[in-house]
Amino acid sequence: MSTEPLPENENVPLLRAHEVTRSFGCGATRVTALRGIDLDVTAGRIHAVRGRSGSGKTTLLNILGGLDLATSGSVAIEGTDLAGLSDRGRVLLRRTRIGFVFQSFGLIPYLSAEENVGMSLRLSRADPHGRDERVRHLLGVVGLAGHAEHRPAELSGGQQQRVSIARALARKPDLLIADEPTGHLDSRTGSGIARLLREIADTEGTAVVLSTHDRRLAEIADTVFDLRDGRVGEPAVAQVG
Numbered sequence: 001m002s003t004e005p006l007p008e009n010e011n012v013p014l015l016r017a018h019e020v021t022r023s024f025g026c027g028a029t030r031v032t033a034l035r036g037i038d039l040d041v042t043a044g045r046i047h048a049v050r051g052r053s054g055s056g057k058t059t060l061l062n063i064l065g066g067l068d069l070a071t072s073g074s075v076a077i078e079g080t081d082l083a084g085l086s087d088r089g090r091v092l093l094r095r096t097r098i099g100f101v102f103q104s105f106g107l108i109p110y111l112s113a114e115e116n117v118g119m120s121l122r123l124s125r126a127d128p129h130g131r132d133e134r135v136r137h138l139l140g141v142v143g144l145a146g147h148a149e150h151r152p153a154e155l156s157g158g159q160q161q162r163v164s165i166a167r168a169l170a171r172k173p174d175l176l177i178a179d180e181p182t183g184h185l186d187s188r189t190g191s192g193i194a195r196l197l198r199e200i201a202d203t204e205g206t207a208v209v210l211s212t213h214d215r216r217l218a219e220i221a222d223t224v225f226d227l228r229d230g231r232v233g234e235p236a237v238a239q240v241g
C-alpha cells in the first residue's frame with residue numbers, strides 16, 4: 001500500500017482495506033476465509049457486505065474493526081495501519097473510534113437501557129453531566145426516551161437492538177460495525193433498524209459497515225459488496241441512497 005499521506009479531501013476514505021487475506025489453522029485443516037479483499041469505507045455512507053453463510057462476512061468485519069488481524073494485506077484508518085499498532089493501541093483505537101453492534105445485542109442484563117448506553121462513558125470517566133446528556137440524546141435518537149429505566153428483558157428484540165446501537169454510538173465513533181444487526185428480528189422490526197442506521201449515517205456522519213442477509217438492509221446501503229469464496233465482486237451502488 002502507498003505510504004503517501006492522503007490528501008485532505010472529504011472523499012478520502014476513512015478506512016482502506018488492501019489485499020486482505022485471512023486463514024485459520026494450518027496443514028490439512030487450514031481454511032482461507034478471505035482472499036485478497038480491497039475495500040474503502042467512507043464517512044456518512046453505509047457499506048453492506050452480503051454473502052452466504054461461511055462466505056467470510058464476520059471474519060471481514062472483525063478485521064475491519066480491529067478485533068482480528070489479517071494474515072496478509074493491510075487495513076488502515078486514516079493512514080494508520082492497524083497491524084502496526086500494539087494490542088493496547090488497537091484497544092484504544094477501537095474504544096475511541098469504532099462502535100460495534102452484534103446480532104445478539106450483547107446488553108448487560110442487570111443494567112437499565114440508560115446504564116447500558118452510558119457504560120462506556122462511565123469507564124472512560126467522562127464528565128457525568130455531559131455523559132447523562134449524551135445518553136439521553138442517544139435514547140431519543142433511537143426512539144427509546146421513554147424506556148430509559150427498562151432492563152433488556154423488559155424490552156422487545158427491536159428495542160434491545162436500538163439500545164445496543166445507542167451504546168455503540170456513545171463515544172461518537174467514526175465507524176460503526178454491525179454484524180447482521182437484524183438477524184434476530186422480524187422483517188418489520190428489521191426495517192425500523194435499517195431506517196435508524198440510515199438516519200445515523202446521514203445525521204451523525206458515521207461510516208457504517210454491516211453484514212447482512214436482509215434485503216432491506218442492502219437497500220439502505222450506499223454500496224453493496226458481494227462476498228463469494230473469500231473475494232468481493234465489483235461493489236454495487238445500491239438503488240436507494
Ligand SMILES: Nc1ncnc2c1ncn2[C@@H]1O[C@H](COP(=O)(O)OP(=O)(O)OP(=O)(O)O)[C@@H](O)[C@H]1O
Pocket residue numbers: 024025031032033051052053054055056057058059060
Ligand atoms: N476462528 C476460526 N477458526 C477456524 N475457522 C474459522 C474461524 N472463524 C471463521 N472460520 C471459517 O472461516 C469461514 C468464514 O466464516 P465467517 O464466520 O466469517 O462467515 P460468515 O459469512 O460470517 O458466516 P455466517 O453468515 O454463517 O455468520 C468459514 O469457513 C469458517 O468456518
